[in-house]
Amino acid sequence: xxxxxxxxxxxxxxxxxxxxxxxxxxxxxxxxxxxxxxxxxxxxxxxxxxxxxxxxxxxxxxxxxxxxxxxxxxxxxxxxxxxxxxxxxxxxxxxxxxxxxxxxxxxxxxxxxxxxxxxxxxxxxxxxxxxxxxxxxxxxxxxxxxxxxxxxxxxxxxxxxxxxxxxxxxxxxxxxxxxxxxxxxxxxxxxxxxxxxxxxxxxxxxxxxxxxxxxxxxxxxxxxxxxxxxxxxxxxxxxxxxxxxxxxxxxxxxxxxxxxxxxxxxxxxxxxxxxxxxxxxxxxxxxxxxxxxxxxxxxxxxxxxxxxxxxxxxxxxxxxxxxxxxxxxxxxxxxxxx
Amino acid sequence: xxxxxxxxxxxxxxxxxxxxxxxxxxxxxxxxxxxxxxxxxxxxxxxxxxxxxxxxxxxxxxxxxxxxxxxxxxxxxxxxxxxxxxxxxxxxxxxxxxxxxxxxxxxxxxxxxxxxxxxxxxxxxxxxxxxxxxxxxxxxxxxxxxxxxxxxxxxxxxxxxxxxxxxxxxxxxxxxxxxxxxxxxxxxxxxxxxxxxxxxxxxxxxxxxxxxxxxxxxxxxxxxxxxxxxxxxxxxxxxxxxxxxxxxxxxxxxxxxxxxxxxxxxxxxxxxxxxxxxxxxxxxxxxxxxxxxxxxxxxxxxxxxxxxxxxxxxxxxxxxxxxxxxxxxxxxxxxxxxxxxxxxxxxxxxxxxxxxxxxxxxxxxxxxxxxxxxxxxxxxxxxxxxxxxxxxxxxxxxxxxxxxxxxxxxxxxxxxxxxxxxxxxxxxxxxxxxxxxxxxxxxxxxxxxxxxxxxxxxxxxxxxxxxxxxxxxxxxxxxxxxxxxxxxxxxxxxxxxx
Numbered sequence: 001x002x003x004x005x006x007x008x009x010x011x012x013x014x015x016x017x018x019x020x021x022x023x024x025x026x027x028x029x030x031x032x033x034x035x036x037x038x039x040x041x042x043x044x045x046x047x048x049x050x051x052x053x054x055x056x057x058x059x060x061x062x063x064x065x066x067x068x069x070x071x072x073x074x075x076x077x078x079x080x081x082x083x084x085x086x087x088x089x090x091x092x093x094x095x096x097x098x099x100x101x102x103x104x105x106x107x108x109x110x111x112x113x114x115x116x117x118x119x120x121x122x123x124x125x126x127x128x129x130x131x132x133x134x135x136x137x138x139x140x141x142x143x144x145x146x147x148x149x150x151x152x153x154x155x156x157x158x159x160x161x162x163x164x165x166x167x168x169x170x171x172x173x174x175x176x177x178x179x180x181x182x183x184x185x186x187x188x189x190x191x192x193x194x195x196x197x198x199x200x201x202x203x204x205x206x207x208x209x210x211x212x213x214x215x216x217x218x219x220x221x222x223x224x225x226x227x228x229x230x231x232x233x234x235x236x237x238x239x240x241x242x243x244x245x246x247x248x249x250x251x252x253x254x255x256x257x258x259x260x261x262x263x264x265x266x267x268x269x270x271x272x273x274x275x276x277x278x279x280x281x282x283x284x285x286x287x288x289x290x291x292x293x294x295x296x297x298x299x300x301x302x303x304x305x306x307x308x309x310x311x312x313x314x315x316x317x318x319x320x321x322x323x324x325x326x327x328x329x330x331x332x333x334x335x336x337x338x
Numbered sequence: 339x340x341x342x343x344x345x346x347x348x349x350x351x352x353x354x355x356x357x358x359x360x361x362x363x364x365x366x367x368x369x370x371x372x373x374x375x376x377x378x379x380x381x382x383x384x385x386x387x388x389x390x391x392x393x394x395x396x397x398x399x400x401x402x403x404x405x406x407x408x409x410x411x412x413x414x415x416x417x418x419x420x421x422x423x424x425x426x427x428x429x430x431x432x433x434x435x436x437x438x439x440x441x442x443x444x445x446x447x448x449x450x451x452x453x454x455x456x457x458x459x460x461x462x463x464x465x466x467x468x469x470x471x472x473x474x475x476x477x478x479x480x481x482x483x484x485x486x487x488x489x490x491x492x493x494x495x496x497x498x499x500x501x502x503x504x505x506x507x508x509x510x511x512x513x514x515x516x517x518x519x520x521x522x523x524x525x526x527x528x529x530x531x532x533x534x535x536x537x538x539x540x541x542x543x544x545x546x547x548x549x550x551x552x553x554x555x556x557x558x559x560x561x562x563x564x565x566x567x568x569x570x571x572x573x574x575x576x577x578x579x580x581x582x583x584x585x586x587x588x589x590x591x592x593x594x595x596x597x598x599x600x601x602x603x604x605x606x607x608x609x610x611x612x613x614x615x616x617x618x619x620x621x622x623x624x625x626x627x628x629x630x631x632x633x634x635x636x637x638x639x640x641x642x643x644x645x646x647x648x649x650x651x652x653x654x655x656x657x658x659x660x661x662x663x664x665x666x667x668x669x670x671x672x673x674x675x676x677x678x679x680x681x682x683x684x685x686x687x688x689x690x691x692x693x694x695x696x697x698x699x700x701x702x703x704x705x706x707x708x709x710x711x712x713x714x715x716x717x718x719x720x721x722x723x724x725x726x727x728x729x730x731x732x733x734x735x736x737x738x739x740x741x742x743x744x745x746x747x748x749x750x751x752x753x754x755x756x757x758x759x760x761x762x763x764x765x766x767x768x769x770x771x772x773x774x775x776x777x778x779x780x781x782x783x784x785x786x787x788x789x790x791x792x793x794x795x796x797x798x799x800x801x802x803x804x805x806x807x808x809x810x811x812x813x814x815x816x817x818x819x820x821x822x823x824x825x826x827x828x829x830x831x832x833x834x835x836x
Contacts, residue, residue: 009473231468235450237436289477290470291450 009290016225016285019212020046026071026209031064032200033193040184040303041068041158045116045222046229047278049181050137050157052122052172052307059186060197061160065118071209073218074115074154081125083168087132091142092149107144112136115154115219122159123169130176133157137179154222174266174310181275183307232281233291240336242280242297246273248329249309259328263315268308275304294335302326342448342478343431343455345485350434352487357428358421363498364505365417369410371506375513376406387521393528398520402513409509431456441490442481451478527574527671530664531561537660541653549588556581557657564664575668582661589654 007015020042027038037053041064044051053061062078069076079090092110096103111117112133119133136142140151159180161172177183189197200207213221247255250267260267279300280292287296302323309322375382379402383394394402428434435452442448451474456463524532538557541550563569563577 009470010476013470013473228470231470233450233454233466233468233470233474235432235446235453237432237449237453238446287445289445289447290468290473291447293445293447295445 012224012228013285013288013290016046016228017288019221019225020286022212023068023071026212027064027067029207030067030200030209031060032196033189034060034064034186037184037186038064038068040182041065043279043282044181045072045154045156046226046282047181047275048154048156048226049275049278050159050179052159052161052177052180052183053186054161054163054183055186056164056188057162059188061158061186062118062120065116065158067209069116071212072116072222073211073213073215074222075215076116076118077111077114078118078120079111080120081122081129083124083126083170085125085129087129088144090129090132091136091144094145105145107147107149109149110142112142113149113151115152115156117155117157119157119159121162123161123171125170127170127173130170130172134176134179152219154219154226177307178269178271180307181279182303184303229278229281229285231290232284234277234281235291237336238280238292238294238297239277241294241333242273242276244333244336245276245297245301245305245329246270248333249305249326257329257332259320259325263311263318263320263325264309265312266310268305272305272308276300279304298330301330339476339479340483342451342475342482343457345482345487346431346435346438346448346452349438349485349487349491350429350431352491353434353437354425354428356491356493358425359493360495360498361424362417362421363495364420364502365413367499367502368506368509369413369417372406372410372413372509372513375510376403376410379403379406387517388532391523392521393524393532394517394520394522398522402516402520405516406509406513413505431458438482438485438490442485444478444481447474448478448481450474526667527564527664530660530667531564533660534558534561534564534657534664537653537657541657544653553585553588553654553657556584557661560661560664564668571668571671575665578661578665578668582658582665585654585658585661 023042024035024038027041028035031038041051041053045068055061066076066078079085088110090110090112092108092113094105095108097106122130122133136151136155137157140153140155142149142151162169212218244255246268247253248257249260249264249272250256251261251264253267256267276297277292280296283296283299284290284292287293305326306322309325311320311322314320315325379399383399387393393399432449432452435449436446438444439446439448454463454467454471454474534557538554538561541557542554545551545554560578560581563574563581566574569577
């Protein structure tokens with residue numbers, strides 16, 4: 001399947017839905033459960049964002065990302081973040097090579113040069129190494145010895161984070177957290193899912209996903225679908241609704257709800273609003289609409305904003321989660337009238 | 339494929355109409371309540387505070403009426419203004435699209451279309467359109483294909499009217515509070531005016547011709563004159579007298595007409611003549627006039643007087659009595675004012691009503707006891723006042739001569755030599771000489787004696803006259819005067835006068 005440039009808008013919308021549906025289906029052939037995580041992963045890909053997945057080891061985070069890459073025909077690289085990992089290990093470095101009797105430095109790209117990069121246990125690397133990923137995530141380029149190398153689109157970083165064994169870890173700074181479009185939580189499988197996992201992984205049958213795109217055409221096709229997402233229209237009252245949500249989550253501002261001012265130190269940055277808008281657009285497209293609705297925005301609030309809110313001491317002491325605060329915001333905020 | 343923008347335009351008109359109607363509906367019930375209260379103020383007064391002995395003083399009834407009408411007018415004007423504003427506001431295409439979206443479940447597709455196809459800002463809207471706009475257009479058109487604005491936005495006014503009942507109740511409550519705040523105990527003149535109006539209404543309701551209506555009008559004129567604060571007592575009195583003169587002439591005309599006709603027809607029939615002699619109603623006069631001279635005919639026609647005519651006569655007499663009372667009341671008030679103005683010291687020198695057990699000298703500061711001064715007269719009702727002895731003047735005595743109109747000033751009253759007053763406990767004042775009195779003041783039993791069974795009986799402890807006297811009947815001044823005008827003391831009290 002490939003995007004036809006001359007396709008009508010209706011066809012493009014239909015193609016997007018089909019690609020998304022098939023990608024979900026193919027990943028689900030390998031991964032049991034975690035439908036929401038799969039959907040958010042694909043959403044982040046079509047939005048052009050990155051995703052932070054949090055979950056205990058062994059839930060299939062790495063397998064999910066690899067399966068998604070295989071399904072979409074994208075290149076995939078995995079980086080295991082450790083405390084002794086150096087930036088050059090990620091970005092790449094100049095190596096001295098000899099060619100036809102001449103010695104010269106040649107850039108050897110690191111694992112960051114791929115369409116889909118999995119940064120496993122990203123919080124175990126030092127801040128210096130973590131920051132090396134920042135430029136790649138935001139600018140989609142890396143600079144080595146003054147030379148800038150562009151990363152091929154589509155580009156997505158899937159970082160995982162272990163919520164336990166926090167000794168010797170370096171929690172991601174707020175600036176870096178803000179660069180992730182979503183933060184999704186992977187929960188342990190339910191008993192019936194676990195049974196299905198056992199059946200699939202301990203037998204002789206090996207399931208592999210069916211690629212949707214030809215690997216050569218995949219980047220172009222996905223970029224075309226990403227363009228389609230950005231063409232989805234948003235009415236002015238809905239834009240105001242998104243702005244209202246972000247304002248309501250910013251403590252000590254006129255639009256903030258009392259819980260926000262009580263439990264938060266900082267609210268979301270403008271990237272939060274951008275994430276809300278893009279995620280809403282994908283949600284609308286998945287429903288076959290080319291305009292965003294209020295429900296699309298509501299569905300995007302928690303995954304888009306949960307990691308952008310910085311709780312204060314009181315919230316941590318009272319075990320008030322950012323999810324519960326966002327839920328309050330969603331309940332309290334009135335939809336603006338036209 | 340329908341044009342979504344056109345459909346939205348139709349929906350906008352419908353929503354604007356509904357919005358205007360609903361807004362105006364908020365004003366309807368309060369306006370109706372205010373108007374109804376205004377026009378039913380008089381009947382309400384009759385049913386409530388006037389029955390309990392109060393009136394809306396000093397033109398307050400008119401003020402209240404005007405206020406209620408003004409409130410109703412304001413409500414309607416405000417309702418109209420708000421409805422117009424609501425109409426204009428509700429025509430906003432984007433706002434309409436949002437409502438339509440909710441109605442059809444379009445998940446903000448109609449809203450988005452409206453923002454991108456707003457005819458009022460075509461350029462900016464076009465700039466924001468994406469290549470996917472045709473998809474949105476088709477989708478919106480599909481939603482609106484079977485959309486009927488009239489069905490989606492019905493003209494349901496019940497909620498507005500129900501909500502406006504709060505305001506209507508507030509108006510009603512405000513009116514009640516205002517009425518409570520404005521009601522006063524009526525002055526004797528106001529009470530008299532009220533009584534005159536009641537009589538006028540009764541006369542009108544039992545009217546047997548234009549004469550009765552004219553009489554009712556006269557009564558109302560008199561009532562208005564009594565209550566008019568701009569008029570001096572003299573002017574009021576003149577008005578009352580004028581009304582009385584008009585009534586007398588009117589009555590005489592009617593009586594005269596009956597007589598002439600009766601006489602002309604009756605001829606030698608004594609019965610016919612008798613019938614004509616007492617004829618006062620129009621019907622009677624006419625029937626007599628058409629008689630052929632037969633005694634039988636005369637009797638038959640005389641008996642044909644209807645109940646209305648009889649009732650009308652009674653009311654007329656009653657009205658004359660009331661007018662006379664009103665005149666007496668004016669005189670009393672006029673005299674009171676005159677005294678308070680003429681005596682040095684004004685209010686300070688004004689006498690106060692004596693209290694039981696205290697000598698009048700302690701209260702009355704005036705140089706000489708004045709029987710017309712209210713403070714020196716034992717408190718009594720307006721009816722009692724009309725029976726007070728009046729200082730005789732030529733006009734009053736002249737009025738008394740030959741009048742059968744129920745004038746209370748019958749004859750020339752002697753001025754009492756001594757003022758009545760209360761005595762100190764144990765004090766025995768000079769006995770009153772009532773030789774020349776044609777009216778006596780009598781005291782009603784203060785309480786029904788035990789064992790009387792609730793009936794009015796003679797007070798065994800009453801003050802008895804020591805001088806022999808005869809309770810002679812009043813001199814008859816006119817043979818035509820009905821019996822109830824010859825003696826003004828109500829029959830039930832006659833036995834009490836010894």
